Amino acid sequence: MDIEKFIKSNENDLLEATREILKIKSVKSSPLPGMPFGGGPAMALQYALNLAESFGLKTKNLENYAGWAEWGEGDELIGILVHLDVVPEGSGWTYPPYGGEIHDGKIYGRGAIDDKGPAMAALFALKSLKDSGIKLNKRVRVIFGTDEESGCECMKYYLKHDERLTMGFSPDANYPIINGEKGILTFSFTNSFANEEGKSGVKIVSFKGGHRPNMVPDYAEAHLLGDIGEIKSIAENYKDEIPGDFKIEQHDNEIIVKSYGVSAHASRPQKGKNAAMLLVKFLGKIKLIGTQYKFIEFLNSMIGLDNTGKAFGIDFEDDISGLLSLNVGIVEFDQNRAIVTVNIRYPIRYSSDQVISQIRKNTPDYIDIVDIYDNKPHYVPEDNILIQKLKLAYEKITGEKAYCLSIGGGTYARMFDNCVAFGPNFPGDPDLAHQKDEYIEIDNLLKNLRIYTYVLKELAQ
Known part of the structure; x- marks a missing residue:
């Protein structure tokens, strides 16, 4: 037939x-x-x-x-x-x-x-x-x-x-x-901020970027308390170093920094442009109040715009499935706490225990790692x-x-x-x-x- x-x-x-x-x-x-x-x-x-x-x-x-x-x-x-x-x-x-x-x-x-x-x-x-x-x-x-x-x-x-x-x-x-x-490992870094009322520096009131761990965020937005002139000056001074697309606005007493990127699947984060991590990199150039700055500094030094996990020592690779990849899918801050959700695709010959133990080893004690979810290779x-x-x-x-x-x-x-x-x-x-x-x-x-x-x-x- x-x-x-x-x-x-x-x-x-x-x-x-x-x-x-x-x-x-x-x-x-x-x-x-x-x-x-x-x-x-x-x-x-x-x-x-x-x-x-x-x-x-x-x-x-x-x-x-x-x-x-x-x-x-x-x-x-x-x-x-x-x-x-x-x-x-x-x-x-x-x-x-x-x-x-x-x-x-x-x-x-x-x-x-x-x-x-x-x-x-x-x-x-x-x-x-x-x-x-x-x-x-x-x-x-x-x-x-x-x-x-x-x-x-x-x-x-x-x-x-x-x-x-x-x-x-x-x-x-x-x-x-x-x-x-590959195996799929999702977890969140969390950090609580001390009450630092009266201290000098720019304060993050809120920061939201991303919808899902398995997507590269194409948009992120931070609300800050500070001097808009200083923030615009930083954007101008670092425009060549930070490959982001930012828009800075003032609404009442808050400064809003909008970051625009390109979405992609988290298994191929290099195909996208992470708006949330570009905004983290931008905030790292601002004089933030102490505890917020420490957490932003951690994100920049250990992840930044890298998709391989190299700073954590997890840039693993095998002959079946190739290199590990890392994507920051969601970033959420308020004045008291931050949650950053990470999605990792690790090679078939490795285990989530190997990945997460290495991350723990390179994460300061003041930062918690929570909501660990593993989908084995x-x-x-x-x-x-x-x-x-x-x-x-x-x-x-x-x-x-x-x-x-x-x-x-x-x-x-x-x-x-x-x-x-x-x-x-x-x-x-x-x-x-x-x-x-x-x-x-x-x-x-x-x-x-x-x-x-x-x-x-x-x-x-």
Whole structure:
């Protein structure tokens, strides 16, 4: 049977479904009754499940934590692990971040590439197999998560309440095949400030930068008490040394310093421009009151604009996954306390204990390290049958040689045995996850549909 005919018949509907689900602002928010991650993620999940039901697929909603659509028969279960939640949109978009608009052969929107476009491609791949009448002797399940960007509580819930997979993949990274994912370590530095009323120096009233640990902050803002002339003079004197974009304003008795950067995924912080740490570097040139200055000095001397952790002695590297990376994702100050949240991607051959112990060794006693969260590395050997099948499908559709690689990003694959990340980005594609003007090229979306359809056919027959 010519499966291409059925893939082709689903192309226009795939484009429309992708546009529609991009219009749903599925950013995690405060829980609501029956909606553990807020209304947006629940709405996106319901859209996907309603669509799957209209295809005649078996579906299940797991209390709005996760859901799935399934086709096929047999005891073995093949999984495609996708997520429908998105990070906040940030600023500076050319087109509406929740518009699902098409321009120059691209569909724009937050989540277009990470991960709503691939999620729809996976669902329509399953529909294409069903439409073709091909008999599957294994069940294929597209599992929709709704909290991938904020801790993966969705998949933890799934694993407690539903069936484990025989094997599977997550279309939430790059081609050809991601068989290794670095460990992900998140924690916060905290520091309390002494009451220093009456002391000379500029005082930080508040400082806020960043939305999530896994994003490079593209904006930060500090409110200060001091002399605006002095602060503007520092900005002018150090403009060549500090590669930031700052705007300084006076509102009543407060001076507001705004810092503008470029967002990027925390697994590739060098692709962005950290507005929060640029502002920390700027504040390091100001004569701040004592305890605030000490903490700013610590941040500048031990992190600054470096993404490798070298000052802490954690610039680790291995032959499987390469160098460690470090991102300061959130900075929050008030007059009494500071919290700085750091996200580290460490190599597969290392452990979080090695990383955190080295950081503790180089952190002064007056600074606490709290809220430590570790997601251990993940690795599937290249001779695994799953990887061999993925290689066959990728080479058939693209005509390119398939190979394995490791990444700093974290996907659902690390939570399951015999699972890897597979697409949707092709070699040479721009890195758009968590950045403004995120899009997916229509040609690539349709190519993903073909690859996933053939992969599922290989795995489930």
